[in-house]
Amino acid sequence: MDKSKLLDRVSGDREDRLLLAKVLDRAEQTRNRSIPTYTDFLSPQQQMLAVDLLRLAGIGETSYTVLGGYGGAERNILLFLPEWMEAADAQTQSPIRLLRASFRPEFHLTHRDFLGSLMGMGIVREKVGDILVGKEHCDLAVLDTVAEFLLQNWDSAGRAKLQVAAIEPVELQVPEAACEMIRDTVSSLRLDAVVSTGFKMARGKAVALIESGKVQVNWRECTKPDKLVEAETVVSARGLGKFELTEVGGVTRKGRISIVVKRYI
Structure with missing residues (x-):
């Protein structure tokens, strides 16, 4: 598949397309010149798009490493590794x-x-x-x-x-993220039901928010309100922040499912 078709498969808009083209250029530079190269810092969503693109291009996860300066970083770079370089040596090449x-x-x-x-x-x-x-x-x-x-x-x-x-x-000192724990029961683990709890909004508003394309599930856009989610799923929405579905409990006497949501504030 040529470069243009790869980008068509993955990129959602012009800005994403330009960024992903640069990612692919770095990977090709490493392969053709046998030197380590790296991207700029990528947001979590951009990282997911980049991984999807590289997978489609036949570039496996052993061909690059993800670095953010510390373990658990949200924004990261992709460092592409030539064949002669071991992943364990990536830190020495970190920019x-x-x-x-x-x-x-x-x-x-x-x-x-x-x-x-x-x-x-x-x-x-x-x-x-x-x-x-x-x-x-x-x-x-x-x-x-x-x-x-x-x-x-x-x-x-x-x-x-x-x-x-x-x-x-x-x-390096990583401050503890400010968050609130929300305990609730939902009729099902549909995305709209969980979004209603996580962002404290009516179910109908949650549906509209998801269908508008403003919601991401594990950093990938999702426009389907009926998508089923599970524990450890991260949900984010433009302008509203993000939350994690940390626990899925049992079913109550009324047939509802107990959940615990960690919302970052």
Whole structure:
């Protein structure tokens, strides 16, 4: 299957198509020149699309590794490995640098403050991985192409002054995600029923939201309200955030299914 047909099979819009074309170019560069190459940071949805594309192109999962700067990262790069390179050696070829931006705690900076500051400096989102904000500092993963620039020039976010330094992976601090646990019963494990619980909305609104194409199940778009979901499924919706169906319990006397949802806030 040629490149254009591959992209037609996977990409949903022009922006996705351009990104996936770059992913395929990196994979071909590694194969043709026998050198390691890597993508920019990809969102979870973009990662899923990239994996689908590579599978269709006959590029197996042993041909690349996923790196985000730490285990469990949400935003990651794909590092393509030439045949002479072992997966265990991937870290030595990683282009990811970890930075810490320290600030005075009374400023109460947020993820939006840091992202806005970076964008204001001309740093595009694709060059930055996860942004982990604590009470007195923000740890973040960036590509080495922008790391030195940030170390030398990044001095403020919002109204706060920053002290920026490089850190090692063992120094990285991942804050605990803010979330709420929701216990409920549903008539079935249909997506619309679970979305109604997870986003606290009427069932009819959940159906409309799903059919509009704004809902993703495990980072893949789903427009079918009757899709059945199971425990450990992650559901996200544009503008509403995400939740995880963490537990599916037994059936109540009234024939309803007990569930537990972890909603990230």
